[in-house]
Amino acid sequence: MMIQTPYLLFLGDAPDMLAAKVAIGIRDWRPENAVGQISLPGCGADLGLTEMTLAEGREAGAKTLVIGVANRGGAISPKWKDMLLDALAAGYDLASGLHNLLRNEDDLVEAAKAHGRALHDVRIPSVQYPIANGEKRRGKRCLAVGTDCSVGKMYAAMAMEREMHARGMKATFRPTGQTGILITGGGVPLDAVIADFMAGSIEYLTPDHDADHWDLIEGQGSLFHISYSGVTLALIHGGQPDALILCHEPTRTHMRGLPGYSLPSLEQLRDTALPLARIANPACQVVGIAVNTQHMETGGARDYLAGVSQRMGLPATDPYRFGADMLVDALAAI
């Protein structure tokens, strides 16, 4: 169930760049997936891609119009409707990560049916996943685990994939959240999977592969985040990773959304995640640390990374800011 690429990125009436997070992710991480952008009057976001009409997008090869804008409350704006209906008539599939589903909009469903197009709601699974069987799979797997939610696990995995491809290594980023699924065109929306099938969905996402191929699995949640820790453990046990990357954001004062909960140290994360990972894969190792330093000055960030690396005896970098070289070196050494 892959979304057809390339895309035309729909920015709608996004008030600013922050609202266009999904489109920015696609532009930054899969530029080959985006032929251009299309906006409505008053749009405050600009990706710097060619602004196209629906017809120009189709001529440039676009197969899917991706809603690259997050609306307040995850709604599908009535202001977008004419454009979305025109897109279906022009031969586009539609893809959305919004809370409100394309498939619940009667006019879109009707138009999609009339024109033989697909509506992709990436927030909900389109597959009946199996229950995990725990059998050892060929190929290698790397998983990013975090001290908290939203500390840069997805960016770490994508930065590593890019660096590995640049070196000619075999690697595939495996999305487990809606943004990653829209960026690449496929994946598992893990937070929407039924409890019994979580680990199985990750086995399904990361099947047997070449012995020298790496799956770079997108992390979710945190073992220390009580709202989502179960999702994280399912990811660890379904993914049976050979390598863990520890992810951290040093300026966080408490767990995201949980004012009463402080963050664990990187040592606590290592000592909690590794024994759990070794239940599924006794050979698993912690190989490196990815720090999200976006709220730190360059000098302070470099000092922090050097200190962490020294303290933990592991390579430590901000893979988005300073490159993923040393994390990829660590994987290559396994």
Added chain:
Amino acid sequence: MMIQTPYLLFLGDAPDMLAAKVAIGIRDWRPENAVGQISLPGCGADLGLTEMTLAEGREAGAKTLVIGVANRGGAISPKWKDMLLDALAAGYDLASGLHNLLRNEDDLVEAAKAHGRALHDVRIPSVQYPIANGEKRRGKRCLAVGTDCSVGKMYAAMAMEREMHARGMKATFRPTGQTGILITGGGVPLDAVIADFMAGSIEYLTPDHDADHWDLIEGQGSLFHISYSGVTLALIHGGQPDALILCHEPTRTHMRGLPGYSLPSLEQLRDTALPLARIANPACQVVGIAVNTQHMETGGARDYLAGVSQRMGLPATDPYRFGADMLVDALAAI
């Protein structure tokens, strides 16, 4: 969303007692919930309750006909249909834990509507659960965690509840699986909850209560069972237990359904579960051990329990076979 009690227990054409597991659980743990049993010709199961007609059941006060028999593949047998339709006409609600849902049977849906009755499919949630907020709740909570699945966690919790009630203590068994839900009339079918809401569903199940009240939360899965470990961790973090009971079945040669995975020791279970539980409740303690000794001779079982108790420095019993006294003593001491 509680199922109306008391029940009339429907045994259908169960070939033997094994197929009547749900009905047996109700008879053993909530005898006050069952006014009698009703069978079809050729039924090989007998609970020893009064065999009644539908009319006699209603006269005895029964409000719900519970399907107490597990059919092959979880199907609703066509042979049961006349009886189920008659029950709706006679004023019964229906409750089922089968995989195939009552609500997907058109004739039952139509009859339920015509007679103003409810169809309860306890395998799927009937509530939109919140995302867990991790806030400390009043009252005390005990959770059974296992070295494996199906090692007696539910029976341990129910045996403790019975003993606590006998002592006049405030306690409520909180079911998290279909059998427990049918036995008590309510609970959370955790394995069917959407990933993001697992921990929240357990917060919902075990709300603020009297300071001296114990919720005895039914455990699910195992942190060491890679298929379901995420469910277990959500239960630990959503339940924020004050007390953990370790559960074990000593004759198991490998993890249930996973031939390549050996069971952890009770020490490994303690050392894994307790630090994770303390993320949600720093005061959490491991207070006792419940061993399922059903495959051991009495003498061997008693020797085993004495050895485990000595080794772990904790009370150890088979609460179903030898009573839950010492586990309740341990809770009472907190």
